Amino acid sequence: MTTGTKSIVTDMALAPEGHLKIDWVQAHMPVLNRIREQFEKEQPFKGLKVTISLHLEAKTAYLAKVVKAGGADVTITGSNPLSTQDDVCAALVEDGITVFAKYNPTPEEYKELLIKSLESKPDLIIDDGGDLVSLLHSERKDLAVNVRGGAEETTTGILRLKAMEKEGKLAFPMVAVNDAYCKYLFDNRYGTGQSVWDGINRTTNLVVAGKTVVVVGYGWCGKGVAMRAKGLGANVIVTEIDAIKGVEAYMDGFAVMPMIEAAKLGDFFVTVTGNRDVIRGEHYKVMKDGAILSNAGHFDVEVNKPELEAQSSSKRTVRRNIEEYQLTDGRKIYVLAEGRLVNLAAGDGHPAEIMDMTFALQAMSLKHVNDEYKSLGKTVVNVPYVLDEQVARYKLESLGTSVDALSDEQKAYLDSWDEH
Numbered sequence: 001m002t003t004g005t006k007s008i009v010t011d012m013a014l015a016p017e018g019h020l021k022i023d024w025v026q027a028h029m030p031v032l033n034r035i036r037e038q039f040e041k042e043q044p045f046k047g048l049k050v051t052i053s054l055h056l057e058a059k060t061a062y063l064a065k066v067v068k069a070g071g072a073d074v075t076i077t078g079s080n081p082l083s084t085q086d087d088v089c090a091a092l093v094e095d096g097i098t099v100f101a102k103y104n105p106t107p108e109e110y111k112e113l114l115i116k117s118l119e120s121k122p123d124l125i126i127d128d129g130g131d132l133v134s135l136l137h138s139e140r141k142d143l144a145v146n147v148r149g150g151a152e153e154t155t156t157g158i159l160r161l162k163a164m165e166k167e168g169k170l171a172f173p174m175v176a177v178n179d180a181y182c183k184y185l186f187d188n189r190y191g192t193g194q195s196v197w198d199g200i201n202r203t204t205n206l207v208v209a210g211k212t213v214v215v216v217g218y219g220w221c222g223k224g225v226a227m228r229a230k231g232l233g234a235n236v237i238v239t240e241i242d243a244i245k246g247v248e249a250y251m252d253g254f255a256v257m258p259m260i261e262a263a264k265l266g267d268f269f270v271t272v273t274g275n276r277d278v279i280r281g282e283h284y285k286v287m288k289d290g291a292i293l294s295n296a297g298h299f300d301v302e303v304n305k306p307e308l309e310a311q312s313s314s315k316r317t318v319r320r321n322i323e324e325y326q327l328t329d330g331r332k333i334y335v336l337a338e339g340r341l342v343n344l345a346a347g348d349g350h351p352a353e354i355m356d357m358t359f360a361l362q363a364m365s366l367k368h369v370n371d372e373y374k375s376l377g378k379t380v381v382n383v384p385y386v387l388d389e390q391v392a393r394y395k396l397e398s399l400g401t402s403v404d405a406l407s408d409e410q411k412a413y414l415d416s417w418d419e420h
Contacts, residue, residue, distance in 0.1 A: 007099040010086040018091030021058035029356035030398035035363050039070030044367045046071030051122040053132045055083040055344045056101050061092050063359040077101045077117035079128035082345035118143040125150035129298045130160035149173040149369035156274045156298035161380045173376035175365040180383035182391045184220040187358040191350030193224025196296045199347030203321045209233030214266035217273035218245040225270050237262045271295045271302035281307035289331040294342040303339040321346040360391045
């Protein structure tokens, strides 16, 4: 690794390629470009320190640059060992952002890099999965002394935050960016849907048409994965624990059944639940020879690898990001990207135009929590609808279109309760 005055990255010589990647996404993120212009004029973060933990690739890098344009002293680290891109890290260092990140660190190195990113004692944070918040509430409470609040990117992170809030342990307000309409309707559905199959297809180089795809979980991410699998010509099975979502999947045209039955039929499996062990030992026993398992949830616990190893006689890497487990009965099961986020660990993540909206929400939510932190309390906060809709309006304007507005008479009609 290269250690600069502050930053720790793999190789500063990689910076030119990283700059090209960042320039490419910037050209395709018109909403964030517009917010950057506002931030440059208003300087909402002047004199403040911001620490960001997100999947550290080009789109995230541009968000960091936008926050810096708002006057912040920005430090950034990764949120997953396999999604960090070393060339992007090097480019950010040249752009004046402090970086503590590298591709595929050991668990010990990963934690050390997270802690180093917090040693600036930030005023604001952006988190992905709750790792920063967890450290600031456990072994490194000393680094939380200046934190006014922050924003959380993912379903998994929000679940952790709400658990802390319920126990009365959350020390500062966190905006639940994942729960905003412009996040889950577009990022979770269209972003995850496309990027998961980008990752699977580039990694396996196998046809999807005619295969059976099992989507484990039918939240917004699961909806997107199933929709794109259908578009690629697959037969799609959905497994769920929520009966309402099961009915929804059925009416969307997908087969619905328990996992133990789906396990017998699947060629590809994609987990998108946010829970652990949704594919486990009992399922491996009935899977087809050659079944391919992947995960699109935040942590690598959805596919239980220890139980798969326990049933295997050998394990080897057969292609980049593909591990082959040969079971004791001779069948082979493949796991993509070590069971980590397949769309980022084995791909480039969501399309730039999708992350444009999500990261616009992040930037605006960070400004909101900074402006209002004294009144928000130590709670999980929803993104104000006015910010959510503003991002959508900016998006429509970038597409050269708009929506209608209510007339005064229409507003009065909707606001009245008596006979019309």
